[in-house]
Amino acid sequence: MSRTAAAPERKSLPGEPAVPAPRAPRRLASVGPYAVMALPAALVIAFVAIPIVETAVKSFDQLGPRGQVTGFAGLLNYRSLFAQPVFIISLQNTLTYAVAAVVLCVAVAFVLAQLLSSRAGASRPLLVSIFSPTVMPMIAAANIWLYFLAPRIGLFGQLLSALGLHGTNLLGEPGSALGVLVALFVWKFAPYFALFIMAGLQAIPQSVREALRTEDPTGWYAFRRVVLPMLAPMMAFVTTMALLYSVETIDPVYVMTQGGPNNGTTLVMFYLYQLGFNYFSWGPAAALSALLMGSLSTLSGLSLIGLERRAFHWQ
Amino acid sequence: MAVSRRNPLATVALGLVAVIWGFPTLWVLYATFISPRTGGLTLGNLAGALQSAPFGQYAINTVLIVGGLLIVQTVFGAVVGFVLARYEFPGKALITGLFLLQIVVPVYAILIQEYEIVQGLHLLNTKLGIMVPYLVSGIAVLSFRQAFRSVPRELEEAARLDGYDTVGVFLRVYLPRAVPAALAFAVISVTYHWTDFLWPLIVTNTASARPIVVGLATVAEASESGLQWNLLAAATAIVIVPVLLVFVSGTRRILSAFASTFDW
Structure with a gap:
């Protein structure tokens, strides 16, 4: 509005249309935003909003062999899902895997961030080596580990043979196979999360760091009472993200174990894939989808809130 | 220090x-x-792996999917980000929430419904079918919104005095100042989509639309069951050598783009 008042003072350029220019943005301000955003908003409605509602609704529907709705099922889909022994096993596996993977991954990431920011500048070969798992696809990382662990041919297998442990296959036992998945998760994601923690460390103002150095040269007290609290929002964010990633895990299961041996590595996401696309068991699959939608979206929403808190903290 | x-x-x-x-x-x-x-x-192992699967086709598919998504996401992100950063209108909070929803609910959380939509559109086993759920990126919208918010109002007013209309102001004043944000987003988008596995796996069933990561998993399955471990190693090398070369050439820039992923 104030700009319209200023308009007459504008120098008129030759050949310019008689309509004063400030009118254009005002017209855009009335219908323009909607027109411009119609297509992207429609796409989000069609591919996000509607599927959310459908996922929730269909979990209570009776579903035919091709996934079509044939009636109302109430809680039947959920009952039959929880009646599957493999589903209960997959829940237990996912819980063990997620807790171990997140705790180890965040701890390693934290140490890695300290190490990387305690040097003036890490050399390029060092950075390439540490962050090579970050830039490659999980499928490639899983292949590399599969090759590394292969009995007889893999280096790890040869090492075990040299130690007299012939024929030991870490992927051949349920417990150790899940352990391998945890180790792979840490190897793949710890450096990535370390990047965020490093950014959190760098955001601590220079003046604070200077003061700490003169007040508390050994650093431990300052670290515990100042650095750690300032880093807390970032740590919360990284932990939630790691939890989200661990619950979403399917790629290494698909490549390395196919859920075996003896369902020892069947994680919930892989179980959903099997229910839907191997067994075409749409009812339980719909129930599991709805449960996963709730938990994954909650985790992802929490990490976003963590992010807002971090932003609020520093800006 | x-x-x-x-x-x-x-x-x-x-x-x-x-x-x-x-x-x-x-x-x-x-x-x-x-x-x-x-x-x-x-180079024998490499040649063997290249013969075992159509990696050329997979690579072309990957470039088309990832490149196409990057272009569409960037255009939508820039336009919507601009409107959200600079205009007030009724329902703005609701629309912002809609794009936030796209970030909060991952495709994996609504996988089966997405599959049924793509099936209904007869897009199974096509590159477009892999792309449709991802055409709008909430992260792009928020990144651009943040970048545009930091552009000083005086610059826009100066450009308006010079006779630029809204489109001109957007192209000449705002877009050039969002280049760093756009590049950071490009790293994030490209990394996410070329490594994505489950969604392209269920949408495709032949080599014609399959991206390289799904192709690699298929080779892994085959070589594992046939105990052709060298094939597994070589196929993996085909996929990671190019990305490692890119990473070596721009190590620090790529790492800082990763670190600024969530810098809204």
Whole structure:
């Protein structure tokens, strides 16, 4: 509005249309935003909003062999899902895997961030080596580990043979196979999360760091009472993200174990894939989808809130 | 600041970490390119892997999917980000929430419904079918919104006095100042989509639309069951060598783009 008042003072350029220019943005301000955003908003409605509602609704529907709705099922889909022994096993596996993977991954990431920011500048070969798992696809990382662990041919297998442990296959036992998945998760994601923690460390103002150095040269007290609290929002964010990633895990299961041996590595996401696309068991699959939608979206929403808190903290 | 904290222990520890993290990858590259008999360079494993699956087709599919998504997401992100950063209108909070929803609910959370939509559109086993759920990126919208918010109002007013209309102001004043944000977003988008596995796996069933990561998993399955471990190593090398070369050439820039992923 104030700009319209200023308009007459504008120098008129030759050949310019008689309509004063400030009118254009005002017209855009009335219908323009909607027109411009119609297509992207429609796409989000069609591919996000509607599927959310459908996922929730269909979990209570009776579903035919091709996934079509044939009636109302109430809680039947959920009952039959929880009646599957493999589903209960997959829940237990996912819980063990997620807790171990997140705790180890965040701890390693934290140490890695300290190490990387305690040097003036890490050399390029060092950075390439540490962050090579970050830039490659999980499928490639899983292949590399599969090759590394292969009995007889893999280096790890040869090492075990040299130690007299012939024929030991870490992927051949349920417990150790899940352990391998945890180790792979840490190897793949710890450096990535370390990047965020490093950014959190760098955001601590220079003046604070200077003061700490003169007040508390050994650093431990300052670290515990100042650095750690300032880093807390970032740590919360990284932990939630790691939890989200661990619950979403399917790629290494698909490549390395196919859920075996003896369902020892069947994680919930892989179980959903099997229910839907191997067994075409749409009812339980719909129930599991709805449960996963709730938990994954909650985790992802929490990490976003963590992010807002971090932003609020520093800006 | 770093000088006082540099200690030999940290250097040794970091070196050790680098060895542990780099070793498995180096071993796979070694197994691919070094012949066990002669100890010299060999391309035999690579040639064998290239013959075992249409990696050329997979690579082209990947470039088309990832490139196409990047262009569409960037255009939508820039336009919507601009409107959200600079205009007030009724329902703005609701529309912002809609794009936030796209970030909060991952495709994996609504996988089966997405599959049924793509099936209904007769887009199964097509590149477009892989792309449709991802055409709008909430992260792009928020990144651009943040970048545009930091553009000083005076610059826009000066441009308006010079006779630019809204489109001109957007193209000449705002877009050039969002280039760093756009590049950071490009790194994030490209990394996410070329490594994505489950969604393209269920949408495709032949090589015609399959991206390279799904192709690699298929080769892994085949070589694992046939115990052709060298094929597995070589196929993996085909996929990771190009990305490692890119990473070596722009190490720090790529790492800082990763770190600014969530810098809204």
